[in-house]
Amino acid sequence: MTDSFTRVARLAIVVVLAVVAAAVGWVLFYSVPDTLADLAGLLLVIGTVVAALRVGGRLAASAFPDYDVAQVAVEGPISRDGGGGPVPGRGGGTPADDIVEQVDAAADDENVDALLVKLNTPGGEVLPSDDIRRAVADFDGPTVAYATDTCASGGYWIASGCDELWSHDVSVVGSIGVIGSSVNASELADKLGLSYERFAAGKYKDAGMALKEPTDDEREYLQGLIDDYYDDFVERVAEGRDMDPEVVRDTEARVYLGEEARELGLVDSLGTRDDVEDRLAELLGRDEVSVREFTPEVGLTDRLRGGVEGAAYAFGAGLASSVEADDGFSLRF
Numbered sequence: 001m002t003d004s005f006t007r008v009a010r011l012a013i014v015v016v017l018a019v020v021a022a023a024v025g026w027v028l029f030y031s032v033p034d035t036l037a038d039l040a041g042l043l044l045v046i047g048t049v050v051a052a053l054r055v056g057g058r059l060a061a062s063a064f065p066d067y068d069v070a071q072v073a074v075e076g077p078i079s080r081d082g083g084g085g086p087v088p089g090r091g092g093g094t095p096a097d098d099i100v101e102q103v104d105a106a107a108d109d110e111n112v113d114a115l116l117v118k119l120n121t122p123g124g125e126v127l128p129s130d131d132i133r134r135a136v137a138d139f140d141g142p143t144v145a146y147a148t149d150t151c152a153s154g155g156y157w158i159a160s161g162c163d164e165l166w167s168h169d170v171s172v173v174g175s176i177g178v179i180g181s182s183v184n185a186s187e188l189a190d191k192l193g194l195s196y197e198r199f200a201a202g203k204y205k206d207a208g209m210a211l212k213e214p215t216d217d218e219r220e221y222l223q224g225l226i227d228d229y230y231d232d233f234v235e236r237v238a239e240g241r242d243m244d245p246e247v248v249r250d251t252e253a254r255v256y257l258g259e260e261a262r263e264l265g266l267v268d269s270l271g272t273r274d275d276v277e278d279r280l281a282e283l284l285g286r287d288e289v290s291v292r293e294f295t296p297e298v299g300l301t302d303r304l305r306g307g308v309e310g311a312a313y314a315f316g317a318g319l320a321s322s323v324e325a326d327d328g329f330s331l332r333f
Helices: 003-029 036-065 098-108 126-137 153-157 186-192 214-242 247-252 257-263 273-284 300-306
Strands: 069-074 114-121 143-152 162-169 171-173 179-181 256-257 290-294 323-326 330-332
Touching: 003 179, 036 247, 069 098, 069 273, 098 114, 098 126, 114 153, 114 273, 126 143, 126 153, 126 214, 143 273, 153 214, 162 257, 162 273, 214 247, 256 257
Parallel strands: 069 114, 069 290, 114 143, 143 162, 143 171
Antiparallel strands: 171 256, 179 330, 323 330
16 A cells, blocks of 8 residues: 555545535534524534544544554663652653553554664663563564664663664763662761661571671672673673674673764664664665654653653663662662
């Protein structure tokens, strides 16, 4: 079905419904006018036509859709519920489950032949990031990720599940690393006369607790967790991006501007949004594509909250994900 035929068919549906609605409205409300009823009838006719145009537009769009590529956006910190989390300056993002739902909806839409993943995120939590990556990787068709301002950590994790990654020449890309942290307030507690009483089952249950000094064994245990997460991160990126794992390790969790990221193989190509759409058309063997954005329902509060994001965090300051353990140790990669 050609684009010109689709446009003509959609227009025909709208026009026919508008004409029918106008005729019906004229007969019902205006064919037998009388004084003030003339004005009221005319207004009712106009209202009927407007309503018909809206319904006709929806029916035409449903019968003859004008899109063949779905866009799903991952913006802001990645978390299960879209909240900013405990880190000051971390803005709100889109709930990961909503993003996965939109990817699945695109996959189920028979009109969608390719997926465009727009990325502007400094990273986020482990499992939500991986859920999005898996959904994208399972999409049956070409998948292209496009980094705008920032594609770091968890964002890059998601991009590694796509066929290609594009970015601007000044996009911030990378931050493939892991960090573990815990506030050590044991000396402050001593000065304040506070003491830590341990009631736990298991040697390492309270490893990283803020009110006590960690032992060498606990430090080794926590570092082992970080190393395991890092190895997994490197392996998945290397596999998804078809890169040598040692090349990924050599980035040492740094972030790069688009041009340098491309030279290192972290990005496939540089370009604008138009360039990305041209590439999608090439992958689909068409002259052009039409993109429809698949978006979840987002309340006004969430929209306002998502407009604020800390500059340091947005610069990809090493967060791909965070796991808040109940013993006070925070693990991120």
